[in-house]
Amino acid sequence: MTYMEGRAEPSQETAALDLFDHTRARSMALVAPLNDEDMGLQSMEDASPPKWHLAHTTWFFEEFILKPSLPGYQPRDDRFALLFNSYYVQAGPRHTRSKRGLLSRPAVPDVMAYRSHVEDALREGVARDAFTLDRDELEALITLGCHHEMQHQELLVTDLLHAFSYNPLLPAYTDAKPATVSEVREPGWTSHDGGLVEIGHDGTGFAYDCEGPRHKVWLEPYMLCDRPVTNGEWIAFMEDGGYETQPLWLMEGWAVREKNGWDSPLYWWKQDGTWWTYSLKGPHPVDLSAPVVHVSYYEADAFARWAGCRLPTEAEWEAAAEQTPIEGNFMDHGALVPVGRRTGLWGDVWQWTSSAFSPYPGFRPPEGAIGEYNGKFMVNQMVLRGGSCATPKLQMRPSYRTFFYPHQRWQMLGLRLAGDK
Template identity: 85%
Template sequence: MTLLDGRTEPSREASASDLFEKTRAQSLALAAPLSDEDMGLQSMEDASPPKWHLAHTTWFFEEFILKPSLPGYRPRDDRFALLFNSYYVQAGPRHTRSRRGLLSRPSVPDVLSYRAHVEDALRDGLDRDAFELEGDRLDELITLGCHHEMQHQELLVTDLLNAFSYNPLLPAYRAPGPAQVSAVSTPGWTCHDGGLIEIGHDGTGFAYDCEGPRHKVWLEPYRLADRPVTNGEWIAFMEDGGYTDQTLWLMEGWAVKEQNRWDSPLYWWRQDDAWWTFTLQGPRPVDLAAPVVHVSYYEADAFARWAGHRLPTEAEWEAAAAATRIQGNFLDSGALVPVGRRPGLWGDVWQWTSSAFSPYPGFTPPEGAIGEYNGKFMVNQMVLRGGSCATPQRQMRASYRTFFYPHQRWQMLGLRLAGDQ
């Protein structure tokens, strides 16, 4: 598959070591445009500094692969285990999440040296066949570590966008291109028969534990919009009093909206009688045909009610996606701005569903600290599907479940409408 910048996407069957090399290189490429000052920015507790993302993803390989299974491995600095653990209670104590931006030490060069130390150790262990792991377990852990790092690649750029948004200079992460003006497309619908279907990962290739077990779900006939909701449609919602009509909102959502004084998506403002937004390419006029992005579950639910429709369940979304080809713009392409040029289920923005993030029937987390990856977060969060312009393309699959709290907006979050037939 050829990416938008001309590079060729490696096959999903690439070896774990090859995936490791490409994933690690991609993280450094994402950090390359940043200054040392940029690398330490933390705008809120939900976000982390770019430097921390680079170090934490390195700690993951060290903690779960090198330390327990490579004889003779010596950490570069034992203190890094405290600094760069995130939420793995069984892996030991952790630095306070909200204070990651205060870690001026280790420096950026120290973090890059730490990355190189871990990478060299892993390569050497592979070359010598020195790991004390049975069967395919080593490849499985390396692959998990790579997909974990891909998730942090997405977080790195979205966290950075939030940090840059507080700078009055509104700096651009990527050099801005010409303003995009899209043709507004008429929304359409795809109809689905429903019935007894199966969802969840089918066992082919990589998946996170929360994507299984595969199980049966009954769906009534439904229809799904053939594209995400656009900025132009969102402006119509705003102009029709969408943010002031309490009857459209869930009670909790209204309280959050009032508390935070929301009257538009995150990063929007009014300028010269037009709506503008802040992106990774700096300030841009709002593209009326592009998917709306940076809206909470509460806002998405209110919009759906205003439009006379609803949000899809995750089972409806997955059933529709299972037969579609992956298309869209992804982190690998370097686009990093929602574009929404083609109808489809994939890319551009994550799409809120009406489904709570809960375990599938028969779900059992893995043993040990690695089992804390997803299971402990299965409460009070909502599932999103589809991936965004910041999602690495390797992570695109119909069963992939991401999840956020319903009030959160700083990720690339949008929506697609659904309805009953």
């Protein structure tokens, strides 16, 4: 499946309005295979319906750009601010997150009309030079809104996968193609000298506030596996009793495993002696050589201990990534499943690190509601690096940090092993 067929991928230097057009078009392409019933699905509190993602990303442009800085702008419906605010307390009241799937109204056509209303107003305001912001401030906010929407594009497809997984028909979102079950290639290792390194965004181009300030970190010499852990290796962990061996697990992780009855990655089951999985391509045999996906931090940490290794720190990962081209299996390729059979730091699966999501030295969130974007989530979550098969490539840079709670599995979450030299 090709999401942006006939469109050139923009670059980091793309003008903000071109990026806006590209990003908005990709969101529409992502929901093109869905029917109206699909658009309202919400399977758990952590997830949101596709319709809500389309509306929320539209609200973001309206709330932070059009309302405060385009004189004369009139919202299509003032009530949408309540429905489609997510967690921005300073922006006003919010509809209960766990009940987004109950919003049968506004209907899909109304959400699409809302998107068009906001897009037309933004483009017209830019054309008339009517915004009260100066051009640099305006372009910075439009760019932030686009990157925010790219994040929701990934959430849209992974939330949809989780919802579809409750359907006994196990529907395919993309064209189903036979999966190849191939042998696992032995991993290689890259050696890194460590020492005093700098990590964090260098100030060139777009970045989220949590990626800075750039600062120095001391690293002892270390090694990284040259590819993520594969399904074949994960099966070996399972067959060796990895899910039943308590000493491999953190105490909290063991409690979560017991409570939820985990004995394999999310969406796996065994059929006639073969491991199967469910993905956006529908049900298919587990590809032994592809990176394992949909595992929690607790599982990743237990696997690393079983393998006699550890998870990398985010500083180790970033120091290595700064020397590595950003090439890999991202959303742009249209696979939407990890494909493996290659080496490299980027794409396929987000990689758990052993680093907590916490502020860098000197971090200060922006003032106002937009400052709630990252800073208030800097507790009890772990950092992942590298992007996934559901991440737009344009989001990627060595300093990019995503973060999830250690028990979560529904995102494209995997792992890479590290060790000491």
